[in-house]
Every structure is written in structure tokens, then in C-alpha cells.
Amino acid sequence: MSIDMAPRTVATLTGEPILEIRDLAVDYGYGADPVHALRGVSLTLHRGEVLGIAGESGCGKSTLVYAATRLLPPPGIIVGGEVRYHDPDGAGPVDILRMPDRDLRAARWQDTAIVFQGAMNSLNPVYRIGRQIVDAIAAHRPHTSRAERLERARELLVMVGIDADRVRSFPHELSGGMRQRVMIAMALALEPRVLILDEPTTALDVVMQRQILEQIMELRDRLGFAVIFITHDVSLLVEVADHIAIMYAGEIVEEADARDVYRRPRHPYSHGLLHSFPPLHGPRRPLAGIPGSPPDLQALPTGCPFHSRCPAALPECATVHPELGPTALLEPGRRVACLLHDGEHELPEILTG
Template sequence: MNVLEVRGLSVEYAAPGGAVHAVSDVSLDLRRGEILGIAGESGSGKSTLAHAMSRLLRPPARVTAGAVRYCPPDDAEPVDLLTLDRAALRRFRWKELAVVFQSAMNSLNPVSTIGAQIDDVLRTHRTDMSKADRRERAVELLGRVGIDPERRRSYPHELSGGMRQRAVIAIALALNPQIIVMDEPTTALDVVVQRDILHQIKELKDEYGFAVVFITHDLSLLLEIADHIAIMYAGRVVETAPARSVHEAPRHPYTLGLVRSFPKLHGPREELLGIPGTPPDLRSLPPGCAFHPRCRFAVDACRSHRPGLLTTDDGVQVACALHDASVYAGDLPAELSPREETR
């Protein structure tokens, strides 16, 4: 069952040289209790999508089309977040949807203790809680994310980077939301701390039952924690599939490039391919498929046909002319074909 449904979402930034189409016609489903990973290079539209889903966009950004529907757990009618007024949006945030940003130091108030910032959320949204109950809840949350409850009296600058990120996660959990959007929450951390936090996110997700939208440029990280993965390129989703399928049998050439750009610790040795060139200018995309100038599998149809997401026989969605029999009649490259174990 879905907890969040994104349909045809488009976002642009007003700019002197013309509008930058940062997100174009994106549709995604977030299932209840699952982790949806969103991956892609810098500039692919990941963070803009996260801000649009959370109603955190600021001018010159604006949503030009689409809907973001939240499906309450009590089977009530879905709510389009893009239509909520300020009062309704204020009630919705933290209680149903919380956000964890990349830089914890920028998210936390530098002149307020960690405990006071948790208390602020509870005092605003849970007016029925006493001061003692709020303090007890803060202690509980800090303990659940691996921080000594005594550190609730600490200011952000007195904590390490990993502890600050854990504190932000504790604040996000304060009201037991149904959805947590995490925008590259471990990027600035070392790999040991990163792994600890990822493990903790999975434990908390299983314990509390919330769903996660996890955004990162590191596909190898998503392959460890995500249930489903959406790959973005030039503001569009080019592939959505279970994490195992993305790892073992990527269907889009861009996804294949991302998978082949980092070494595997197990299995046979493979040549690291990488992706040549640079992402396109979002103000002036190339005709046809935006990836075709960098694609080693490009055919004539790629230069004129802009593919939409097609669903393959095994349920993978891919936007590639090579998978569309109506525009390409040749054989599918072996590297982009489904493997028997992924079916």
C-alpha cells in the first residue's frame, strides 16, 4: 500500500537565461514501511524533487505541474500536499512528514541546545504534553539514536558530525511521522559513522514503521538499504526497480554506468566503466533522449525520440528507446537485458 504518490511533478527555476527545468514529469510511489532510494549525479533534480515533495521550495523555484498525494494510514481520502494552506501544512509537517537534510549544522539552531530543539517540536505540535513528558520524550529519542541523553544539554557545536546528524534524526522522529525524507544525510560523514547511521535508520524504520525517501548520489549506498530505487537524469526518472534488479540487471544505460562506476567487493572482476561527458544544461536539453550524447548504446531513435517510462515484463520501469519495440526493432544489448535470477 502506498503512503505517498507523486504524479507528473514538474519544477522549474526562473533564471535570466531562461527557465531551468529541474524536475520534469516525475511520478513515483512510496510504499508504507519501505525505503525508496533516489539516485543520480549532481544536478539531476534529486534535491529539488525532495523539496517539492515536502513543500519547502522557495522562489525562484516553483511547481508548474503535478500532484503529491499523501495516503493516511486510516484509509481516509488522499491529500494533495500541494493544495494545503499554511495552517494545514503546519499541522501536517513533523506529524506526518519530516525531513533530514544533508548538513546537520545548518539544520540545527546553533544557539539552542539539542534538548530544547526537540522540546520545541513537541511543545508546538503536542500541546497536551507536560514539560516533564516532553523531557522524557527527548531522553527517549536521543537514546534511540545512540546519543547519551545527558547530551540533550549540549549545543550543536559541542557534538561531532555524526552525533549532530543523529540528533537531527531524533528531532525528525519526535512525532512518529509516517514519512521521513532524507536528503543525502550521510554525505559529509566518514564511512564508519555513515555505516552506523544507515544501520540505525533501518532499525528505526523497522521499529516505528515509517517510510523513507533516501536521496543520494552514491548508488552503492542505496543498494545496501533501499527496497526500491529510482534513477534520475536531467530532471527525469529514467528507471525504477527493486534494489536487487538495479544491482544485478540495470536496464537503462545511465543506470548501468552508475553501477559499473564503483568496484564490487565480491564476485568476478569487472572493468570500471564510468560515464563519459557531463550532464546537460537543463535550460537547453539535447533533442530526443537527454542521455544519448553520453550513451555508448545510442541508436538513431535516441536522437529524435524522448522515451517515457515503459514497464518491462518483470515490472521494471525504464525510459529507453532500446526497450521500446515501437521505435527500435534491433536486439537489446546483453548488458541491458534481464538476467534469469532477477525475474
């Protein structure tokens, strides 16, 4: 294959930061009474890492990544923060939020790429899928010939488990799982260093979900890109993510190694999410769920936004807003936004595992 793209393997990974989100704040709406959809969110994605972001619908997961990549549609407004991309081949980190439009267009697909939720809505229904992949390559590799681009499109389809002859198919001629694989192929066309997956398996059956997840992880190991995986299903992240951030009401309330979140959730909301689906192994247990509904982002309650639904809420939770930080146990790599972990309160049984 003659298109100039140097392969990257998992052996080249260093664990260095590749994307840093710092104090990102987003509002929806104009005027004196906007909806504060994100409030000071900070995250770090390392090279080769799979970072999972989980939470209920409306907690700000998709808003976070669309704002970080400057794909946020109106009336969304970025009101603060920075998103620093560390280019291993560049002179230093650049702030995506302040990049000139020309540089931003060049960076998309090449540095960062997104697989959206609805593949049928993301693919153009009147163009063959081969043409759509070829057009993306041509925009960034104009020196290549059409034959080279078409060959690359065929290789990409084979890479994601689709017959190369499908380059001549229209989107409506493919199943839902195949369309989602085409979107993954398009996202990987220029071998980006960061791949963002916005609930890529939501509309698929469990068998197809498994196949696509295994495909993504195999490609990650082979090509060495980092992944931000967004989903409301924490059980998926437990299997594929290295690190998990739990979001609630536009904030991160817990962040830790995936195994630690699964075995020892420290925030009552994380515990509720994990106990909202049946265990795959071991004895059966009742599903606890989370009572109530997420708060209105336009009229957030004082104190901790989760306190009205929290089974372990303290009296001060209604007035004191907890900051995201280390627990009193100083567990490495873990941050929690909960007053229960200040070292002055006895932890409830659900958080002492």
C-alpha cells in the same frame, strides 16, 4: 512516557500507498526562459517501504522532495502535478500542494519529516539540542508539560545511540555523526509515517555512514515508517532500499526493485552508475564511469537527454524522447525510459544480464 503517540510496528504494514507523486513539474526562474528542473516525475511510496532515489548531482533529486513537501525555496516554482498523502486515519488522500498553510504546518513533523544534508546548518548553533527537540514537540503537542517533552527528547537521543545527558549540549560540542543522529531524533520526535533522508551521510566517514544506516533501518523495522532515501551513491541504496528510482536531467529513467537494478540494470545510465564504484565482492574489474557531463537543463538536447553520453545510443535517440514505461520483457515492477527496450532492437551486451 506520557506523550500520546501510539507505537506502530512493522507488523502493521500493508504495502498500501502512503505518498503518491503524480506528474510533478518544477521550474527555476521566472519569465520566458526558466530552467525545467523536473519534468513530469511520478513515484509511489508504500507503507513501510524504503524508496531510494539516485543520480548525479543536479539531476533533481533534492528538488523532487522539497517540491513534494512544499519546502522548495525561490526561485523554484511548482508548475504542475500533485502530491497525494494517504492518511490511514483520515477520510481519504489529500494533495499536499493544495493544502491550506495551517494544515500543512500541522502535517509537517507529524506526517512527514526530513533529515537534511548538513546537520550543522540545520541545527540552531545558539540553542542546546534538547531545547530544539522540545520546541518541535511543543509546537504539535501543546497539551504536554515541559517535563514530558524533555523526557521524550532524552528518549529520542537514546533511541539513536546518544547519551541522554547530551540534551544540554550545543551542536558545536557534538561530532558530525552525532549531529546527524540528533537530526534523525528530531525527525522521529512525533513518529511520522514518512521520513525523507536527503543524503544524510554525505559528509561522514564510511564507518559512521554504516552505523547511521543500520540505525535508520533498525528504527524503520521497529516503528514502521516509510523512507525516501536520496543519494548519489547507488551502492548505499542497493543495501538498504526496497525499490530504486534512477533520475537523470529532471526525469526518472529507470525504476525497479533494488535487487533487479543491481543485478540487471536496463538503462545504460543505471549501468554506468553501478559501474562507477568498485565491487565489494568477487574479482576486480575496471571502473567504467560515465563519459561527458550532464546536460544543461536550460538547453536540453532533443530526443533522449542521455544520448550524447550513451554507449549504446541508436540514431533515433537524438530525435525521439523515450517515455517511462515497461520493457518489452514485461518485467514486473520495472519501468524504463529507453528506446532499446521497445522490443524492436537487439539489446547490447551490457543490458542483457
